[in-house]
Every structure is written in C-alpha cells, then in structure tokens.
Amino acid sequence: MTALLSIEHLAKLFPVGGGAGTIARLKRRLAGGAQTLPKVHAVDDVSFVIAKGETVGLVGESGCGKSSLVRTLTRLVDVSDGSIRLGNRELSLKPARVFARDRDRARIQMVFQDAGESVNPRFTAFDAIADPLRRLRKLRGGALRERVETVADQCGLPRQLLTRFPHQLSGGQRARVGIARAIAVEPDLLVLDEPTAALDVSVQVVILKLLQRLKRELGMSYLFVSHDLSVVRLLCDRVLVMYLGKIVESGPAAAVFEHPVHPYTQALVAAVPRLHGGDGARLRLSGEPRSPIDPDPQVCRFYGRCPRGEDSCKTAMPALRRFGDREAACHFAEGFLPQPKVVS
Amino acid sequence: MTTAPALLVEDLSVEFRTRAGIVRALDRVGFRVGRGETIALVGESGSGKSVTAYAVMGILDPAGRVTAGRAMLGGLDLLNAKPSALAEVRGREIAMIFQNPRTALNPIRPVGRQIADVLIRHGNVPRREAPAQAVEMLRAVGITDPARRAKAYPFEMSGGMCQRVMIAIALAAKPSLLIADEPTTGLDVTTQAVIMDLIGELAAQMGMATIFITHDLALAGQRSARIVVMHAGHVVENAPTAELFAHPRHPYTAELIAATPDSAANLDQLAAIPGALPDLRRVDLPPCRYVERCPRKLAACAAPLPQPAPDTSHFVACWNPLPIGPETTTEACTVSAA
Numbered sequence: 001m002t003a004l005l006s007i008e009h010l011a012k013l014f015p016v017g018g019g020a021g022t023i024a025r026l027k028r029r030l031a032g033g034a035q036t037l038p039k040v041h042a043v044d045d046v047s048f049v050i051a052k053g054e055t056v057g058l059v060g061e062s063g064c065g066k067s068s069l070v071r072t073l074t075r076l077v078d079v080s081d082g083s084i085r086l087g088n089r090e091l092s093l094k095p096a097r098v099f100a101r102d103r104d105r106a107r108i109q110m111v112f113q114d115a116g117e118s119v120n121p122r123f124t125a126f127d128a129i130a131d132p133l134r135r136l137r138k139l140r141g142g143a144l145r146e147r148v149e150t151v152a153d154q155c156g157l158p159r160q161l162l163t164r165f166p167h168q169l170s171g172g173q174r175a176r177v178g179i180a181r182a183i184a185v186e187p188d189l190l191v192l193d194e195p196t197a198a199l200d201v202s203v204q205v206v207i208l209k210l211l212q213r214l215k216r217e218l219g220m221s222y223l224f225v226s227h228d229l230s231v232v233r234l235l236c237d238r239v240l241v242m243y244l245g246k247i248v249e250s251g252p253a254a255a256v257f258e259h260p261v262h263p264y265t266q267a268l269v270a271a272v273p274r275l276h277g278g279d280g281a282r283l284r285l286s287g288e289p290r291s292p293i294d295p296d297p298q299v300c301r302f303y304g305r306c307p308r309g310e311d312s313c314k315t316a317m318p319a320l321r322r323f324g325d326r327e328a329a330c331h332f333a334e335g336f337l338p339q340p341k342v343v344s
Numbered sequence: 345m346t347t348a349p350a351l352l353v354e355d356l357s358v359e360f361r362t363r364a365g366i367v368r369a370l371d372r373v374g375f376r377v378g379r380g381e382t383i384a385l386v387g388e389s390g391s392g393k394s395v396t397a398y399a400v401m402g403i404l405d406p407a408g409r410v411t412a413g414r415a416m417l418g419g420l421d422l423l424n425a426k427p428s429a430l431a432e433v434r435g436r437e438i439a440m441i442f443q444n445p446r447t448a449l450n451p452i453r454p455v456g457r458q459i460a461d462v463l464i465r466h467g468n469v470p471r472r473e474a475p476a477q478a479v480e481m482l483r484a485v486g487i488t489d490p491a492r493r494a495k496a497y498p499f500e501m502s503g504g505m506c507q508r509v510m511i512a513i514a515l516a517a518k519p520s521l522l523i524a525d526e527p528t529t530g531l532d533v534t535t536q537a538v539i540m541d542l543i544g545e546l547a548a549q550m551g552m553a554t555i556f557i558t559h560d561l562a563l564a565g566q567r568s569a570r571i572v573v574m575h576a577g578h579v580v581e582n583a584p585t586a587e588l589f590a591h592p593r594h595p596y597t598a599e600l601i602a603a604t605p606d607s608a609a610n611l612d613q614l615a616a617i618p619g620a621l622p623d624l625r626r627v628d629l630p631p632c633r634y635v636e637r638c639p640r641k642l643a644a645c646a647a648p649l650p651q652p653a654p655d656t657s658h659f660v661a662c663w664n665p666l667p668i669g670p671e672t673t674t675e676a677c678t679v680s681a682a
Contacts, residue, residue, distance in 0.1 A: 205617075230606045288504075
C-alpha cells in the first residue's frame, strides 16, 4: 500500500503562563528576562503513516493530545516541529492561515464531534454543506446545488431537510450534515473526531455503517479519533494508542485489543465494559497523569501510574520499538508480547 | 424478596406541559430496589430514565407534574410528601449523583466546604468538626492530598476528581439509597472503571441500595444485579442482568443488545434499531409505545400493556415477547395481566 499521509517527528508545543502574546513577549524582552516560557508538550515526537484506503484509529484519554495531534495534522494550527507529508507535498511549512486557502486544503477534511455545535447555527444544512464547495471549489448556482444534493443523497440526508437549521435536526441527521460537508470536496483523508460520541447506540450503528459504505465508495482514508474502544475495534484496520503526547502502542486493531502490550493499553482495554464476560481483569490505574508541562525527557510519561514502573522507567524514556506488525514504547514490552500459542 | 425494599416505585406517571402540548414523559413506571441491591435503568435518550430519578427526588422541572403513582421509601411516599418531610429525607436517606459534576457543583465554593455543608445539614456533625470530616471524606473517595484539595474550587480539578467530590457529597450523610444519573458520562474509560469501582465498594460497605442510570448497556450489565429497560416513558423489561442478556424477551431489549458495539465481531453484524421514539405529545399514543417500530407486533398489541405481578422476577411489557428457549412453556412466560 502506498502512504497517503506520513508524519515524522511531529511536535506541537503550547507556551503557558506569563502571557504568550506579542505585548507580553515584548515586555519580557525589555525586562531582560528569560525568553523561554514553560511549554505544554501536547504532541511530542509523533511519527506514523496512513496508507491509501486505510482506517486508522487514534485512542487515548482526554488530555493525551489526540485533539492537538488532529488539529496539527489537519493544519488548523501551526506545527512546532517535524513534518507532515500528504503524498509528495510537505504541509508543515505553510502557516495555518495560508493553508486555509491552499489547493490541498480540500484533500484533508474533518468531521467534528457534534455537528450541532460545530456547524454555524445560522447556516441551513444546505449552506453548511455548500460552504466548503464555495470556498475551495468555487462552485456557484446550479452546479453548487447539484453537488450539495449529490452528497446529501450519498449521506442519506433527505433533500427536504436541506433547508433546516441545525437545531431543527435530530442527532443522527446532524451527524449526516457533518459528514456530508466534509466529503463534499472529495478529500483523500477524512479525520473523524468522535463522530458518534453524542449519539444513542441505535443511531450510532447507522452512522458507523454509513461511514464504512462511504469509504468503500469513495476510496478515502480515515483517521478515526475516539475513546470508545469497542467502536474503534469495529471500524479500524490499525490503531494508535496515545498517552501524554506520545504514541505508546500501535498495531492491527484486533491484535492490540486482544493482546495489548503497553501497560497503558492493557489498562485501557481492561476498563472497557463488556456485555459478556463480566469484570474479568481488574487492572486499574491509580492517580492522575503526569504534568504535560515541560516533562522530564528521561522519564517514561506513564511512570507513576504504571503498575509495572521500575527504576529504569525514570532514568530512560522508552522508545517506540517495532515487534513484527506492532510497535510499543515500553522497556518491558517483550514480557507482554503474546507468546506463540502452544496447542495443548 | 421478603424484606421491604429500599425503594418501591409504582404507577409513576409524569407529564410536562409545554407550549407544543402535553408531553407524557412517564407512563405507569414501576420497579423496586432491595436493600443493598444495585439496579440499572437503561434506555436511549428520551426514554425517561432521568425524569424517573428527578420525580423520585422531587426535583422535577416546574413544567413537570407527577400525575399518578407513588414512590415508597420505607413508610414515606416521596411523591406526596410535604416539602418539609421531603427535605428531611433528601440528602440524608436518599442522595443523588448528577450527570455533569462540573456544573452540578457550586463553582464559587471550595469543594471541602461543599462537603462540610452536607455533613452539617444532614450528617449531625458539629459545625467545628465538619471541615476535618470533609477532608476524611475526600480521602475516602481516593483523592490524593485531600487537605490541600479541600480548599480547591471545582474548576481547578479534573472531571474525574469533580466526580469523586460529587460522590463524597452524595455519601456524606450515609444515605440508604443512592441514585447515580450517568455518573461517568464524559469521563475516560479508565476513570470510569475507577469511579464505578468506588461507587460499588462504598455501596457494599454501607449496605446502600443503588439506582444506576445509564445508556451504556454493557456498563449496566457489569455493575448491576438487575436491569430495568425503558423506552419512551415505559418500563419495557425488568430482569436479572444475566437473564436479560441471555434471554431478552422484549423486542426492544433484543435490538438494543444487538446494536451495542461490543456484541458484534464486525460492523456488518451490528444491527440498527429501525424507526424513532414516538412523539410523546401525541394524543393517539398507542398503549405500547414501541409498537410502531416493532417487528413482532400483533393485533393484540392494541390492548393495554400487561402490568407486572407483585413477585415477577422477569417482567416484560409485551403481548408477543421473544420465546425464552425450548425448555420453557409459553404458559410460564406469560405475564399475568393486571
């Protein structure tokens, strides 16, 4: 498979405290103070590849940097370090403000969590879907109407609902509007940020099936961000597990959920409620995550919450190492790897 | 059940008067919770789970009105009690954990003070000793450095910590009944597991009955002995958890289980539930509010729904329920009609 998007050593840091604005910076300079503010390492040295037609899941708890990673790679915010390549094009160098009008803007589109909140409340469903087409495709008049109606049909949104405002639509219909406006400009990569989090299970199923059908029909790649692991398992080929700005594990979705290697993934998988099988492995994480503000580069980010946590974990940051088709960032990954099955 | 239940809800009906008409949000809802028992109210949004809890607590929106029914807590009918009697019980005998801890907590009062308030009002704790006990409560719900955290405001804490504070407030007066309304919505799965463990442990320690409200069938199954499935203001099925999953009788329950992502190996096996909730403002609502979505409907479905007999262990509000299995006769699974 050919790589559609490849990300290398991507970092996104946010300065905190003391004011990050121009005036605050100028004041600090005049005062002769330190130029470096403490920084939140939201995304720290992240590398991965999304192949054409692949669905990659991104999981992790709130505050782990999922959203920062997504906002950085969709180029809604500027990159602190590293590269983002879409096909042959390097995207990381253009400022976000310039990229908004770039011809490649249409190639990466995003579906936000709740279309009720992410769609302009004064836009009808038609306007919401038409907006990217007007801006990026310069479509007008009949051609615009035709394209909007085509994608609405593709997303199963009845045409008579196109004149409605977001608050007049049900949760499932809003989700369809969110998806329709993202696929209207025929992107190569669709980034889905918890598209079903606000929906009831019965509607969730319909939307997940819609996404799967659209992917087959249109040949897009998906980056599916979610903290619902049972949904990720159903939809994704491969999964990335993120913890405090770093990828701690990756691999085929089925394998990762069956045999999680990193202790964090193990805790994550153990915490998912199961319909059958009760409360089997009671692996629980105690305490709060470490601070993401200027973390010690020599200490494993999971140290302190990790049930394993040994001395080597606070003297050397474990690197993401490859084991066959999987990767894990833990000193003790070998011990957690699934053993070859012995037939008894 | 031989002993008196911690809470017995019968025939609870609630209406909301809105500009667009009367919404019949609950219709003859009934269930019981034994002492020390944990049950779950499960259903999709709009099914009436939270309204049930609010009605029992007496904190319905002013537009809402209880039109019938009773909710017996010991000898007291919560639905017809005087406000003063209700105020005595609420917080002391019956406590609630709300859905969003950040908005349910007082934003301009340190969390330790908020716990102390409950201790003073409902826990018979002298004013002077309350702050120290509040710190102990925070320690009991697993907050590290509780003395410092007691002085913190809700906005200074993470969602998981706020939820722990909510739990501490709810449990401060050692109630005999706890209603937890989606206590882990918006929390991460790892935090969810820890919070649910905590509620379970404390409930077991204090012999507290728990009503756990959730839309997550898998979570409900893991955490409760009995599940009450609600749909459009009706209790459609009420059964012990294992039995409900093994032999769902109501078509809606079966479809809800089949729509839960965990139940399928791949997306194609997952089944959607056709149709939508009926508009509860309609004057011509059928007796069974599921009938218009139901694949098993009969002519008999136009009759009023069966009501639970006093000792039914597995109640299903359906005239044509799914069969349990080959060994059971149809006679045994027919629910006695009231």
